Amino acid sequence: MALRPDEFSLIAELFAPLAAQAPGAFNLTDDAAVFAPTPGMETVLTVDALVEGVHFLSNDPAESVARKLLRVNLSDLAAKGAVPRGYLLTTAWRAETPLDWMRGFAAGLAEDQRRFGLSLWGGDTVSTPGPLNFSLTAIGEAPAGRMLRRAGARAGEGLYVTGTIGDAALGLAVAQGKLRLARAGDNADLLGRYRVPEPRVALGPDLIGIASASLDVSDGLMADLAHLCAASGVGARVEAAALPLSPPAVHALAGDAGFIETLLTGGDDYEILFSASADKEAMIARVAARSGVPITRIGRLADAAEGIVAVDHAGRPLALKQLGFRHF
Amino acid sequence: MALRPDEFSLIAELFAPLAAQAPGAFNLTDDAAVFAPTPGMETVLTVDALVEGVHFLSNDPAESVARKLLRVNLSDLAAKGAVPRGYLLTTAWRAETPLDWMRGFAAGLAEDQRRFGLSLWGGDTVSTPGPLNFSLTAIGEAPAGRMLRRAGARAGEGLYVTGTIGDAALGLAVAQGKLRLARAGDNADLLGRYRVPEPRVALGPDLIGIASASLDVSDGLMADLAHLCAASGVGARVEAAALPLSPPAVHALAGDAGFIETLLTGGDDYEILFSASADKEAMIARVAARSGVPITRIGRLADAAEGIVAVDHAGRPLALKQLGFRHF
Numbered sequence A, B: 001m002a003l004r005p006d007e008f009s010l011i012a013e014l015f016a017p018l019a020a021q022a023p024g025a026f027n028l029t030d031d032a033a034v035f036a037p038t039p040g041m042e043t044v045l046t047v048d049a050l051v052e053g054v055h056f057l058s059n060d061p062a063e064s065v066a067r068k069l070l071r072v073n074l075s076d077l078a079a080k081g082a083v084p085r086g087y088l089l090t091t092a093w094r095a096e097t098p099l100d101w102m103r104g105f106a107a108g109l110a111e112d113q114r115r116f117g118l119s120l121w122g123g124d125t126v127s128t129p130g131p132l133n134f135s136l137t138a139i140g141e142a143p144a145g146r147m148l149r150r151a152g153a154r155a156g157e158g159l160y161v162t163g164t165i166g167d168a169a170l171g172l173a174v175a176q177g178k179l180r181l182a183r184a185g186d187n188a189d190l191l192g193r194y195r196v197p198e199p200r201v202a203l204g205p206d207l208i209g210i211a212s213a214s215l216d217v218s219d220g221l222m223a224d225l226a227h228l229c230a231a232s233g234v235g236a237r238v239e240a241a242a243l244p245l246s247p248p249a250v251h252a253l254a255g256d257a258g259f260i261e262t263l264l265t266g267g268d269d270y271e272i273l274f275s276a277s278a279d280k281e282a283m284i285a286r287v288a289a290r291s292g293v294p295i296t297r298i299g300r301l302a303d304a305a306e307g308i309v310a311v312d313h314a315g316r317p318l319a320l321k322q323l324g325f326r327h328f
Helices: A005-021 A023-029 A061-078 A099-116 A166-177 A186-193 A221-232 A247-255 A260-263 A278-291 B007-019 B023-028 B062-079 B098-117 B167-175 B186-197 B222-231 B247-255 B259-265 B278-291
Strands: A034-035 A041-051 A085-093 A121-128 A133-143 A159-164 A212-216 A237-240 A272-276 A293-302 A307-313 B031-036 B039-049 B083-095 B117-128 B133-143 B158-162 B213-215 B235-239 B272-276 B295-302 B308-311
Touching: A005 A121, A005 B213, A034 A121, A034 B213, A041 A061, A041 B039, A041 B083, A061 A085, A061 A133, A061 A212, A085 A099, A085 A260, A085 B133, A099 A121, A099 A293, A121 A159, A133 A186, A133 B039, A133 B098, A133 B117, A133 B133, A159 B247, A166 A186, A166 A260, A186 A247, A186 B295, A212 A221, A212 A247, A221 A260, A221 A272, A247 A260, A260 B247, A278 A293, A293 B167, B007 B023, B007 B098, B007 B117, B023 B031, B023 B117, B031 B083, B031 B133, B039 B062, B062 B083, B062 B133, B062 B272, B083 B098, B083 B167, B098 B117, B117 B133, B117 B167, B158 B278, B158 B308, B167 B186, B167 B259, B186 B247, B213 B222, B222 B259, B222 B272, B222 B308, B247 B259, B278 B295
Parallel strands: A041 B117, A085 A121, A121 B039, A237 A307, B083 B117, B235 B308
Antiparallel strands: A034 B039, A041 A133, A041 B031, A085 A133, A159 A272, A159 A293, A212 A272, A237 A293, B039 B133, B083 B133, B158 B272, B158 B295, B213 B272, B235 B295
């Protein structure tokens, strides 16, 4: 049923070392893991899958595939204000998957779990005749009853994002040969942001008590804003000129103003998008300073009747082909 | 990235109803779920995957695939003494997977989550160009520090199994055309045990305070016994004549005594195999009576030096081609 004859040796070589620091993982020699949240906290759980040929390319480096798998889940936890603790991992391998590729995958996990302070707690290692298929359940903890939700934003509140927006979407364009900036370093930077997102793990928990609603930007800024607005029952107005952009994104936009649509709708940013009332400005500045991650006000929430719009520097609505509104 | 254009409508139609009873699942409209274990309990987590063509056949009914996916995980929780609470589900669908098949899958989950008292808490719905691929993380709770482990068994203790052993392996033989019993009902019974195992959810938590070590039989009775023995540092002696057999298994064995090997090593039983000291006999009988699930003593644990053997009615070791010992 499971991968033979190597399932157990694979687990021992590749995965058990990733569980060594977690007493509740029993060195991956048992059937389940145990976890008791810190008193006053509750468990927060999220899961995301990556499929070869759908979410990553067959020639993507194993390390970056593994790191992306872990990081997209950590980004969900961060946007919910949760501190990551552990993860469960399902891997489906082909018989011909090179052992070196699997070792690279485990090395990517090892590096990032050290960086973000969590451990592997368990998993399932199976074989597949099809594309590689990975599923990761991330477990964190947040103060009981205070996990940040998509619901809770109110008209009139400010709208904020962490970091910079649009780099990953431009990085995908670079990977696809649709964009090539003059400075080689710019292309590499964008590609890096696409391959290995930077979940805002250190910042997210500080948003509890500040953000009225929060989620991470994965489908695209406007699409995820639409999710937040739908859950909160509000509309929103985004000032395109206020978008925080990296130098490579500024260069891309200078070369072709049409890239504004890519920035607003492209996705894979894994930044936190949140709402907060006006009296939280000073707290937001302190959180940004403490984490070293910039937080930028990009617009405001409005009544639901006003819809969800992005406007240019003169206040004119931008005509975007796709906002994610179809999900309503 | 994810399945388009139907991801959100699929979630709303098929999966959100499965989350309706769980406040911490937020109707699947948020990025994560929250769970706080009952005071005095801790969270128990396990994950298992099923791949089309590896763990189930393309023409298996959708309902039974979904129920098996949930039940193999519930069996792990039961063997650990945990009460199931919720699950996270990753599904990878092909563009051409019929909506009716997906509806059947959701209906199978709906039926079994009602039966076993848990809810869907979250998941990820993606597309794949390859075989269907499902991964399910089951979350339960057990008294803090008392989850049943594979480690803990001691030489001299009794060895017990729940239910009957070998039916699923014989059912697979029926499915493969390698076995056909005279009574049609026998074949259907065995096939049913293969397709839809019966996790011992109501019984498992009662084994806390009784079992010194425990796991569920999935790889095969002897292979899983070897896992328990390895973790506990003991050997074991199984009396083949003591194996609890269903009437169809008795009929199969009457027709061909060679099936004893299938019963001992075939797997997919999803019964609980546990060890207990002699003073627990009366408690074991009470637990069996309360749950309505028979518990049978099938042998005893021994010093590690005695190895792991199955013996016939005269005490002669059975020569089994495969015990699972290669994992040592």
